[in-house]
Amino acid sequence: MHRTQSARRTVSPRPRLGGTARSGTGRNVRRWRRLGRRGQVAPVATILGLLLVVTFIANYLTTTLPSQMSVNDLNHEVQVENQLGKLSALLTAVSMTGTQGVQIVQPISLGTLAAPPFAGADYSVLSQGNLTGRLTVSFSVTGPGSTTQTLTNLGVPGGSLLVHLQNTYAPAADVAYDQGAVIYAQPGGYPILVDAPPITLSNGALSLWVPSFQGLAVTESGIGAAEVRARLVNLDQLSYPVNGFSITSGSTVTITAVTPYPAVWMAYLDSITPTSVTPTCTGVRGVCSSSYHPSGPSATVSVAIPGVTTLTIDYATFAVTFG
Numbered sequence: 001m002h003r004t005q006s007a008r009r010t011v012s013p014r015p016r017l018g019g020t021a022r023s024g025t026g027r028n029v030r031r032w033r034r035l036g037r038r039g040q041v042a043p044v045a046t047i048l049g050l051l052l053v054v055t056f057i058a059n060y061l062t063t064t065l066p067s068q069m070s071v072n073d074l075n076h077e078v079q080v081e082n083q084l085g086k087l088s089a090l091l092t093a094v095s096m097t098g099t100q101g102v103q104i105v106q107p108i109s110l111g112t113l114a115a116p117p118f119a120g121a122d123y124s125v126l127s128q129g130n131l132t133g134r135l136t137v138s139f140s141v142t143g144p145g146s147t148t149q150t151l152t153n154l155g156v157p158g159g160s161l162l163v164h165l166q167n168t169y170a171p172a173a174d175v176a177y178d179q180g181a182v183i184y185a186q187p188g189g190y191p192i193l194v195d196a197p198p199i200t201l202s203n204g205a206l207s208l209w210v211p212s213f214q215g216l217a218v219t220e221s222g223i224g225a226a227e228v229r230a231r232l233v234n235l236d237q238l239s240y241p242v243n244g245f246s247i248t249s250g251s252t253v254t255i256t257a258v259t260p261y262p263a264v265w266m267a268y269l270d271s272i273t274p275t276s277v278t279p280t281c282t283g284v285r286g287v288c289s290s291s292y293h294p295s296g297p298s299a300t301v302s303v304a305i306p307g308v309t310t311l312t313i314d315y316a317t318f319a320v321t322f323g
Contacts, residue, residue, distance in 0.1 A: 073170035095316035111223025128216035129162030140248035159211030205310040252304040262299035
């Protein structure tokens, strides 16, 4: 019995409730409080990080991206202007050779630069442009035996191309090749002459290069590169005086342009003619004085030039297709 009681006391001692047990419990409570605070900080930090990311993206989408894409749109406009200007120079150079069948190919960039993944490229449409446009030259010629003839080129169709730039971050715009001139125009604005038409007047000598396009049955659109293919079909050259024929003394040589860009043509023709000569413009719905409207009516711009003694006209006809 004694051994049994002694073993029982040894196995089951009374627990001590001194300060040591209370101190350990306090440390555990403080440890759990610290762990609780850490558990609250982690989600808050994550939310703040996400807010920073969202704020950065929102700022980029509302300020940086539009500015960047607007620059891309404007750079694309300049690029297309240069490409149509190069096309104009190539057409003139090929026609001066007089070799029928010679072909040129000029790429036209239809798409702007993109800013993935937030903004794609803006597209453009290449078409035949001003369907009613033409450039007409009328003049009188005196020949042997006091014969006077009035000549004109009304049967020659015009030469026109149009690239419509469907900009998203800059205003939509058109870049046109119009009877040898390269023109930039925005809806609601007034067209700007980028490259002058090949018409010169100096000391009574008037020279014109008049393009004529055949074909152009389709359009090209998208963000890739299109090609303008032009093949010289025919070149007719007129030059006076020649073989006893000359421009009738005291007469005028009249240049007439049918165009949707009358302000450009009036300003240019006014700049190359004497100060006493003023171009005229006629058309429907105030087209001569109103701002540019895509697919709007064309106007007829004319100027009668006196004192022309030497006249040279090159009529170049091209078969033009897109690819």
